[in-house]
Amino acid sequence: DVKVTQSSRYLVKRTGEKVFLECVQDMDHENMFWYRQDPGLGLRLIYFSYDVKMKEKGDIPEGYSVSREKKERFSLILESASTNQTSMYLCASRPLLRQMNTEAFFGQGTRLTVV
Amino acid sequence: AQSVTQLDSHVSVSEGTPVLLRCNYSSSYSPSLFWYVQHPNKGLQLLLKYTSAATLVKGINGFEAEFKKSETSFHLTKPSAHMSDAAEYFCVVTPYSSASKIIFGSGTRLSIRP
Secondary structure, three states, rough: OOOOOOOOOEEHHHHHEEEEEEEEEEOOOOOEEEEEEEEOOOEEEEEEEEEOOOEEEEEOOOOOOEEEOOOOOEEEOOOOOOOHHHHHEEEEOOOOOOOOOOOOOOOOEEEEOOO | OEEEOOOOOEEEEOOOOOEEEEEEOOOOOOOOOEEEEEEOOOOEEEEEEEEOOOOOOEEEEHEEEEHHHHHOEEEEEEOOOOOOHHHHEEEEEEEOOOOOEEEEEOOOOEEEEE
């Protein structure tokens, strides 16, 4: 069974803390994604990576950075957490475009609260 | 530019009655189309996907969707709703032109009345 695993289901952090959200996939997928999900705003892409050490900004990258040192792991970093980053964070992975109809696989989500 | 529009933000049906969740897409080429379901505080699970092999696609839990190119639609249906179907549903398109874009609809929350 394919798996995308996010390291935490729930996190509570203080304003100003550096926060790491980890995501690991076991499907050897090239593409990995980080989204945040907020009521009324749907899923918004923060960053994605199409290969090791490669990354591209999504629609809302401000306040975030990412790291992909190994193919299976994609980390989202909140450099200095703020209360407006309280959200549900979803990681996803997907193979390359040559398999056009291959779906993305999602982790179970991390609900982050910044206090 | 590719886009996907879910026409209803909230749909409420009675248990045992049909479900219709509407999705329209905009794409220059034949897109890849998917429906995902998200139960509360969970990740997204694939319901079904359009692979161009057939216009009527069957998915899990009795759901199906019909691809209509002339209407640029990919509506999700189920003949008889069950209480466990209450969730958020997302229509998703992967454009032909981009290796890494996944475009989400805004979601439809499905409520089931007893």
